[in-house]
Amino acid sequence: xxxxxxxxxxxxxxxxxxxxxxxxxxxxxxxxxxxxxxxxxxxxxxxxxxxxxxxxxxxxxxxxxxxxxxxxxxxxxxxxxxxxxxxxxx
Numbered sequence: 001x002x003x004x005x006x007x008x009x010x011x012x013x014x015x016x017x018x019x020x021x022x023x024x025x026x027x028x029x030x031x032x033x034x035x036x037x038x039x040x041x042x043x044x045x046x047x048x049x050x051x052x053x054x055x056x057x058x059x060x061x062x063x064x065x066x067x068x069x070x071x072x073x074x075x076x077x078x079x080x081x082x083x084x085x086x087x088x089x090x
Contacts, residue, residue, distance in 0.1 A: 015079055025072050032065045 007018040036043065039058040041051050051059075 018076070018079070021072055021076065025069065028065050028069055028072075032062050035062055 006022055007015070012019055035058045039055045041049060041055050042059045042062075
């Protein structure tokens, strides 16, 4: 999520839950990038890989993070469909 996609004060008046969801989304992206930076072995295309148990769990966390990120986007889209298009923004 970029700053362009952050909820505006007007958005938050209509849907205050968007504040914590924006924080979760941003933290989730940072966590997944940090895991990838530390566990570069999971990005390797050569075989056999020398992955550790930590690499396997990091890969699982990244996958689950991606799934959660998609779910958050769907929730925001469904929530946005409830609001009035063209509403004034702050």
